Each structure stands twice: as C-alpha cells, then as structure tokens.
Amino acid sequence: MNLRDLEAFKTVVECGSFSKASEELYIAQPSLSKTIQKLEKMLGYTLIDRTNRILRLTDEGKLLYEKSLVILQEMKDLELELGESRNQIKGHLKIGLPQIIGTFFFPKVAKQFKSKFPDVTLEIVEDGGLEVTKLVEKGELDVAFVVLPTKSNEIEESLIYEGHFVACLPENHRLKDANEIRLEQLKDEEWILYDLTFALRQIVLDSCRQEGFVPNIVYSTAQWDLLMSLVHEGLGVALVPNPLIKMFGKSISTKEISSQYIPWKIGVVVKKERYKTNALHALLDTVKEVYKI
Template sequence: MDIRQLEYVLEIIRHSSFTKAAEALHITQPTISKAVKNLEEELGVPLFVRSGKTLELTDAGQLIAGQAQDVVRSFKHLELQLGDLTNFKKGHIRIGLPPMAGARFFPGILSRFRDTYPGLTIQLEEDGSVKLAEKVEDGTLDVGVVLLPVDEGVFESYSFVNERLRAVLPPAHPLAGKKEVRLVELQDEAFILFREDFALHERIIEACDGVGFRPRIWYESSQWDFIYEMVAAGMGVALLPESICGMLDPNRVATVTLTDPAIPWHLGMIWRKDRYLSFAAREWVRFSKAHLTNQGRPSL
C-alpha cells in the first residue's frame, strides 16, 4: 500500500466514478483501475462493488476510506513541512562562537543570513574553543568556530582566518617601541591570558615552555576587551590576534610583532563528520563559507 493508491481511492469516492477520478488526476482509466486492483490484491479484499450504474464501497472500502483521509492529509502536511525545511522557510541552528571570533567576524554575516532566511532561528552560544569542540562532538551544537587544527577523524571543517598573535604591552613598557619582540623577552612579565577552556591558553603556555620559561599568570578572562583594559591599566602583558590588535586604541596599548616563535591563530568552522546535519545547518555552513575570505573578513 502506498500514498498514491490511497489518493486514487479517495478520488474515486469523491467522483463515484473511475473515469471521472482518472480525468481529475490526469491519468488514464486503466492506470487507476490497475492501481486499485493491486491494492485489493495486496489487502485480500475488494474495495468497490458496482450496483447497476452505481459504485459502492464494501465494508473494507469504507474502513480504508475512513483512515485514508487522515493518512493523505498527514502526508500532505508532512510534504509541506519538508518543503519548508528544504527551502529554508523554517529550521533551527545551534552555533558556537568564541568571544573574539564572534565579536570580530560574525555580526554582519549573521545579520545577512537572518535577512536572507527570516524563517530560520539561530541559537548562539559563546565559549572557548575547547568547550565548543566538545559540544559539537556530543551533539549539543550543530557547528562551532574553534582554533585549528582539530581531529579530522571526528570533524569536517573549513578554515577562514590564519593570523599570528601579537604582544600587547602598556605604552610605557620598555619593549613597546620595538618592531619585534621575542617571546623569551617576556619571561619576567605578568601574563593576562584567556581561561583554560580557551585553546589559546594552552597554546601560549606550550610556546613559553618551548623557549624555557613558565609564564607567570596574573589573571585569566574569557573576554578579549577586558584583557585589553587590564593591559592598558598596566596590570601585565597579553598575546592577542592581529585582527583584534587592529581594533585596539594605540594611545592606550602598544602591539608588537611576536617572534621566536610566532604563535598562530588559525580559526575554522567545524561540524561532526558522522552525524546528520540539518538543512538549515548545512545552509549556514555554505552561506558563512561564501561570505568569509581567507583572512576572515566578510567578502563583498
């Protein structure tokens, strides 16, 4: 039994005629007769009997007719709902953004996405890369922006920004006027870092360990603008991405190229490789990728 056969039965009942039902459905009478015959053979009971020129339903036909209305109506409703999903008229997306990337790169893209697909709803969650990757992996989030690289066996991804960190110093700092500063030159400084659930936290510590010192952490935060304010107040030094440094007031802090080693800030959008991604989430991946250049700036 399939939905097409039920639709044929209902149309025959509506017109009390195989011929008129076939005309209404724009099919031939042999086609509709064969479909009903196949259904009767499958069920093992007749659905229609002819009484003179009148077409009547059998008991089984009445039972089928009573249920078929609801089945066909539900199927049509399902088709409409699926059409809304596949045409992005409805749907829900759960997106994870780290504070730096969210503030710097996504407001404009999110606004354009909302204007393009007003029926889609978006749930945004801010957190560090470590937590966001965990939430994408366990299905709490559909997609997330994290620090790359990630486990390619678990995640699909695309990269949209590839920068380096710069040293952020108080203007009166002895190193503030230099063009470059080696990481080891900061070994006696108090560091203001992102919290441990931010991938940059561990990456900076590993880089410091690599040149022979353990950074003295004075404060940790989840907000890059608060870290900036702390440096401006002379509370310590920080390491922030190039694009974020471009947003800082040069009268309040100095930013200097960091070398030996250069610490990368490589961001990408990730989603689970082996999990179903909704139509809405897939369109977000396509849309956001199309609107970000390799430098992470919205394309025109």
Template sequence: MDIRHLQYFLEVARSKSFTKAAQALHITQPTISKMIKSIEAELGVVLFDRSGKQVELTDAGQVIFSQAQPIVSAFEHLSAELGDLMNLKRGHLRIGLPPMVGASFFPRVIGSFHEKYPDVTIQLVEDGAKKVEADVENGTLDLGVVVLPTKSEIFHHFSFVNEKLRLLVHPSHPLAGRSQVALPELSGESFILFREDFALHDRILAECIRAGFGPRVVYESSQWDFISEMVAANLGIALLPETICRELDEARVCTLRLVDPEIPWHLAVIWHKDRYLSFAAREWLRFTRDLLSRKRGARAKE
C-alpha cells in the same frame, strides 16, 4: 513502549532528576514518573535507584540507556530529514562562538543570513573554543568556531581566518619602542591570559615552555577587552590576535610583532562528521563560507 518513552527515560538518566527532566521536557513530574514506572512494569526491571539525592541508573538501566541512545538518535535524524522535506528552509541552529570571534566576524554573517532566511532561528552560545569543540562533539551544538588544529577524525571544518598573535605592552614598557620581540625575551614578564577553557590559554603556555620558560600568569579573563584594559593599566603583558589588536587604542596599548616563534591563530567552523546536518545548518555553512571568503579576499586587497 514507544519512542517518547525512551526520550523521557534518556532525559531522566542524563539529568539524574525527575524534576529537572520534567522541566526540560515541559511536562509535569507525575507524568514523567508514571511513564518511567510503566517502562519498568513492561520490562520487569527497575531502571533507577531512587534512594539518593540524585536518581542513578541501575545495571538494568545502564543496558537500556546504551540501547536507547542510538534508537532515539536514529528517530530524531529521521524526523529532521522529513522536516527538511516538508518545511524546506525553516529550522533552528545552535552555534558556538568564542567571545572574541563573535563580535569581530559574525554580526554581518548572522544579519545577512537572517535577512535571507527569516524563519531560521539561531541560538548563539558564547564559550571558549575548547568548550565549543566539546559541545559540537557531544551534539549540544550543531556548529562551532574553534582554533585550529581540531580533531580531524571527528570533525569536518573550513578555515576562515589565518592570523598570528601580537604582543601587547603598556606604552611605558621597555619593549614598547621595539617593532618585534622574540618570545624567550618575555620569560621575566607578568602574563595576562585567557581562562583555561580557551584554546589560546594552552597554546600560549605550550609555546612559552617550548621557548624555555614557564610564564608567570598574574590574571586570567574570558574577555579580550578586559585583558587589553589590564595591559593599559600596566598590570602585565598579553598576547592577542591581530584582528583584536586592530581595535585597540594605540595611545594606551602598544602592539608588537611576536617572533621566534610566531604563534598562529587559525579559526575554523567545525561540524560533526557522523551527525545529521539539517537543511538550515547546511545552508548556513554554505552561506557563511561564501561570505567570509569574500570578506577575506577584500581584506587581502587592502
């Protein structure tokens, strides 16, 4: 049995399907079935219960699964480190970005990085910050952008945005002429929020409850521009970051300062403390930190 056998076994265990595992590994199903049977014959145990619609690990399979994961992980780390030495700045990055973050901050970063390192490919995955954080934790993503605070015991991070949420209302709304609004004043309003897999969803709900009321949520969306359009259609109010509010048409949507309390919107790039970072990932972090800090410095002088 070699490392490839263990890699194939782990893929079947995760996908619970020989067919899906074969597709993920770009091999035929008979090949992967034969390899699993050879492991079972070598060890003298049955690794998978094949009687249901999905294959499930047997008790013996569970033991092998728990032991195989660190072995394969160590081998992949070794291969990655050797690849760095041999290929230097070649590589592949998997980066998670919340939708409203990607368009506002990263096109220039990614474009400049690609210009300098054309042999490094970047896979961008758009998801809410909570999903991005979970995928960096489980290794599906190398790096991700999240809303702070994050799990300091698990992740390293660097912060690059420190803003606050602003209130969006329709120009005909009674609050539209105000310069600022206290959060408790919104207790009777209809809220338009991001979906539950976005960190701002939980943050806004928690702050409203702390302010003494449970918000009446009438719509939820994954797109900030759709949320702003619903406010422009007078379907409710919303809370969005300052960066997003700067992009809005003031004739169609009014933005006001939110106080008592202010709700922070702090963004950071995170990566796992206990996982190997490829040369490409380390260089992307250095490059991005430098570029975003210069951008933030330039904005502060405006």
C-alpha cells in the same frame, strides 16, 4: 522492482512497441526486453502478450500500468516538494560562539544568512572554545566557531580565517621602542592569559615553552576587554591575535614577534557523520560565501 523498471514498462505500453520505446528511452531494444522479462519474473506474472505482433497487455499488465502511473506521478510530486523545501528553508540552529570569535566573525554571517533564510531561528550559546567544541561532539550544538585545530577525532573542521599573534605591552614598557621582539625577551615578565576555557591559552603556553620558559601568570580572564585593560594599566604582558588590537582601542604597545610565527586559525566545526539539515547546509554555505572559502 525499481522506478526505472516501471518507467521502462510505462514507456513500452504508451509507445505500443519495444522498438519505439527503446528509441525514446535511448537504450538498446534487447536490453529493454530483458528489463521487462526481469519485471515479469520478479512479479510472477506475464505482463505483455507476445503471441502476435500487436502489443497487448494482460490483466496483470493493465493493473501494473495503472499503478505505475500513480507511483511515478507521486515520485515527481515528491521531487518537486523536496526542491521547494530546499528553497524555503525553515528550522532552528544552535551555534556555539566563544566571546571574541563571535564578536569578530559571526555578525557578517548572521546578517547575510538572515536576509536569505528568515525562517531559520539561530540560538547562540556563548562559552569558551573548548567548551563549545565538547558540546558539538555531544551533539548538543549544530555548529561552532572556534580556534583550530580542535585535536578531536569526532569533529569536522573548516578553516575560514588565519591571522597571527602579536605581543601586547604596557605603553611605557622597556621594549616600547623595539621594532619587533623575540618571545624569550618576555620570560621575566608577569603575564595575563586567557582562562582555562580558551583554546588560545594552550597556544600561548606552547609558544613560550618553545622558547625555553614557562610564563609567570598573574591574571587569567575570559574577558578580552579586561585583558587589554590590565595590559593598559601596566599589570602584565599578553599575546593577542593581531586583528583584535583595533577593536579595543587601548593605549598599549604592540610588537611583532620575530622568533616564531604564532597562527590564529578560526574555523567552523560540526560533528562528523551527523545528519546535516537543510538549514545547517545553508549556514555552512553562507560562511563559505562570506569568507570566500
């Protein structure tokens, strides 16, 4: 038995005939008759007395009609309540944010989301991209903003932004007057890199190896402002996503890299096949709205 069968039976009873009911339901009369016969066979009772032209309900038919009214009304009420719950979203979300990605991307999302869904609390977990990705895989975070790709089979990724890397050199560096540089021109330099929790570290290492050298790493840090300060003080060179240069305001020399394009792809990630609450759907939709994806 399903709701369609009950709705068909209720309509037949209220119309007083199969022909009128078939018109109201927009189905052929033979199909409607088969539906009622299937219902009778399933229940093991005759529901409609067909011995004359006037449609009459059996005692079992009367009971089913009364129960059908209750069941169908409860389903309508449930659909209404579910619709209201979607419009009045409540809940709690745990969001993974690497330091600079959080600073650069999350505030706009948070502002728009909280204005629309004030009853959802957002708990921020700050850590490196590799670490928050692992927490999403374990189900300990609902969503995270990270560098893509994650190279994880358990993660569902959505790209929201793409920039590119530039070389950051001390202001008085020997290449300060060059319009652009090849990465290999920095092979003998001392390098400042992101620490092991940053996905960007591997991007930089792979880019250097592509040009035939392994960088001489003298400092590793998880703090972006410290990285830029070290470059500013002449203690090494670094590769930094171009959109972040203006955020730190240091007196350094930045150069486009002519020998290769090194992308900086940012996205939101969730665990594959995990149930998404209405609150999580709302957050993901807000990200799409803000970044027009």
